Amino acid sequence: MNGAVLSVFAIVSGVFSLVGRKLQPRLAMMLGAFASSAGMGLVALAVGRHSLPIFLLATATAGAGYSLLFLSALAIIGQAAPEQHRAGVLSTIYLLAYLSLGAVALGLGIVATNPGLAVAVDLGSLIIGGLSLAKLIFLTALR
Numbered sequence: 718m719n720g721a722v723l724s725v726f727a728i729v730s731g732v733f734s735l736v737g738r739k740l741q742p743r744l745a746m747m748l749g750a751f752a753s754s755a756g757m758g759l760v761a762l763a764v765g766r767h768s769l770p771i772f773l774l775a776t777a778t779a780g781a782g783y784s785l786l787f788l789s790a791l792a793i794i795g796q797a798a799p800e801q802h803r804a805g806v807l808s809t810i811y812l813l814a815y816l817s818l819g820a821v822a823l824g825l826g827i828v829a830t831n832p833g834l835a836v837a838v839d840l841g842s843l844i845i846g847g848l849s850l851a852k853l854i855f856l857t858a859l860r
């Protein structure tokens with residue numbers, strides 16, 4: 718089951734990386750934010766209902782969202798960063814992204830140990846889904 722969940726995320730992410738390359742970065746970011754937010758809602762629903770099919774759908778949706786958000790962010794950063802500083806900017810972004818992911822994973826691991834896994838999933842889904850929804854609202858308002 719773990720292999721199925723991980724492979725669904727990777728396969729869908731890979732497919733959307735190829736499809737998303739043809740999209741404008743802003744549109745890809747909006748679609749990615751929507752998919753990420755929907756995926757987190759589906760994760761919370763799957764855990765609440767103990768449903769593997771919903772969890773697989775959540776994993777696929779989150780994979781699409783992650784791919785589109787990552788692809789669009791790289792495109793925007795690549796356009797905005799001066800050529801002579803592009804590698805340093807991208808390295809800094811990667812460093813900050815991995816540090817933030819590690820901090821969230823550690824924090825949710827602590828929550829999962831104490832109050833419980835369901836609370837950690839709900840909290841993580843709320844935070845990630847909320848940030849994705851905020852990005853979607855921001856992009857829509859920005860025009």
